[in-house]
Amino acid sequence: MPTCPFCDSADTVRETPFGTSLMVARHYCRTCRSFFENIKWGDREADLDLPGFLRPDRDDPERPA
Amino acid sequence: MIQTVATYDSLEGMVAPCPEGLHHLITACADTKLLLGYHYGEWTFGTPELEAAVASCSLSQAELGHVRLLHAILKKHWNEDPEGLVERRGSSQFANLSFLDAPLADWSDFVAMNAVVDLAITHVLHSLRGCAFLPVQGSTEKMLDEERYHAHHGRGWFRTLASRDGTRERLCAATARALASAALWYGPAGEPEDEALVAGGFKSATNPDLFGALESDIRAMAAATDCRLPPIPAPGFGNWNPATRRPAGTAPDDEILYHLRGTRNAIFKLN
Numbered sequence: 001m002p003t004c005p006f007c008d009s010a011d012t013v014r015e016t017p018f019g020t021s022l023m024v025a026r027h028y029c030r031t032c033r034s035f036f037e038n039i040k041w042g043d044r045e046a047d048l049d050l051p052g053f054l055r056p057d058r059d060d061p062e063r064p065a
Numbered sequence: 066m067i068q069t070v071a072t073y074d075s076l077e078g079m080v081a082p083c084p085e086g087l088h089h090l091i092t093a094c095a096d097t098k099l100l101l102g103y104h105y106g107e108w109t110f111g112t113p114e115l116e117a118a119v120a121s122c123s124l125s126q127a128e129l130g131h132v133r134l135l136h137a138i139l140k141k142h143w144n145e146d147p148e149g150l151v152e153r154r155g156s157s158q159f160a161n162l163s164f165l166d167a168p169l170a171d172w173s174d175f176v177a178m179n180a181v182v183d184l185a186i187t188h189v190l191h192s193l194r195g196c197a198f199l200p201v202q203g204s205t206e207k208m209l210d211e212e213r214y215h216a217h218h219g220r221g222w223f224r225t226l227a228s229r230d231g232t233r234e235r236l237c238a239a240t241a242r243a244l245a246s247a248a249l250w251y252g253p254a255g256e257p258e259d260e261a262l263v264a265g266g267f268k269s270a271t272n273p274d275l276f277g278a279l280e281s282d283i284r285a286m287a288a289a290t291d292c293r294l295p296p297i298p299a300p301g302f303g304n305w306n307p308a309t310r311r312p313a314g315t316a317p318d319d320e321i322l323y324h325l326r327g328t329r330n331a332i333f334k335l336n
Contacts, residue, residue: 017217018120048217049224051184051282053191054209 002038004029070266072197076142079198083265086258087198088143089307090189090268092150093160093250095135097186099151100165100317101178102128103325107168108175120218124179127211134208138200152326156316160309162186164246166317176226177239179219181283185247187212188275189268197266220286227290237292244280244297250310251276253302 001012009031019026024037048055076084105125112118136147164182169175190209196202226236251272252259262268270278280297287294304313323329 016116017221018116018123018214048213049220050213050216051220051286053278053282054187054213054216 002027004032004034005036006034007032070197072199072266074199080261080265082258082261083267084143086262086307087201087267088139089160089258090262091135091139091201092145092308093310094186094189095132095139095150096159096161097165097182097250098128098131098135099325100159100161100321101183101186102126102132103321104165104169104175104178112175113172117222121175124183124215124218127215131208131211134204138204142200152328156319156322157314158309159317159322160311161317162246162250163311163315164243166315166321168318168321171235173226173232173235173239176219176222176236177243179215180223180286181219181240181243181247181279183212183215183219184282185250185276185279187216188279192269192275193267195266195269201267223286223292224290227287227292233290233292237287237294240283240287240292241295241297244283244294245300247279248276248297249300249302249305249312252305252307252310253300256305256307258307 001010001014003010004012004027007029009029011030012027013030015026015028015035017025019037024039026035027038028035071078073079102125105121105128109118109122109125112121133147136145136150139145139150140147162182162185164178169178187209190205190212193201194205194209196205223236223240226232254271254273256272259268259272263271284294301312327334
């Protein structure tokens with residue numbers, strides 16, 4: 001889970017997989033009780049529920065450099 | 066895996082029927098994404114959860130963005146008019162996956178569209194990542210990055226509906242219809258344009274192989290739930306046409322095209 005952008009706490013939970021746009025998820029900080037959005041692109045992809053051919057960590061010789 | 070023999074910045078030097086095959090395939094993907102965008106947009110309201118409405122609106126925006134990307138390729142290399150593709154073609158010329166021809170009856174249809182139809186096009190895009198036609202190769206990764214979230218959303222709702230006694234049966238029926246529609250859209254084994262595209266390094270898998278992969282994904286997802294999908298009947302491929310990928314006599318609903326097009330607002334156009 002991402003750390004809170006307001007208080008840096010790591011005690012956060014994901015509220016919903018989509019926020020105000022497709023690229024963000026909505027999170028809640030249990031420490032400062034703030035909601036925040038997090039851009040999902042990149043390192044969060046490993047958390048996605050995907051069929052095998054779309055998993056970013058798959059050994060994939062076809063993926064262009 | 067694509068064995069690229071040569072790469073192309075334009076259609077020059079490409080051997081027939083590859084230019085026509087690419088033209089048909091890109092048009093079919095763009096048409097399906099256009100109808101996906103319409104249906105996703107329509108479900109900005111009426112969803113079972115407010116969060117699903119926000120997601121559906123976002124999914125629609127992504128699909129329409131992909132349409133613009135694909136139409137730009139069609140314009141530059143095949144001299145297609147993007148406005149004409151949307152506004153002025155006859156309905157029977159649309160090469161979208163036929164599950165999208167009619168209004169979606171309920172949320173189970175929506176979830177089948179998201180989990181099956183959207184993923185069907187994503188399988189095609191995935192097979193184009195190493196495409197010998199570089200403008201296509203260059204556009205696929207962006208679309209695939211976004212499609213990961215579409216797949217994630219569809220699978221989440223699939224598992225939710227499949228876990229409930231009141232919704233499981235309708236979901237399974239809608240999923241089976243979506244799969245049957247996808248089988249027909251992909252086309253028959255040995256189709257000349259498809260074979261040429263694979264042999265020429267434009268695609269990494271034939272259309273029947275892509276359907277097999279799609280069906281395998283969907284059945285694996287369903288098998289982890291109590292959703293029991295029936296066997297998908299063999300499609301009737303008689304007179305299957307790669308330009309339209311649909312049975313003769315079928316077309317998107319006129320009412321859908323009326324709302325999708327800007328025809329009735331033509332006098333308000335800015336240029």
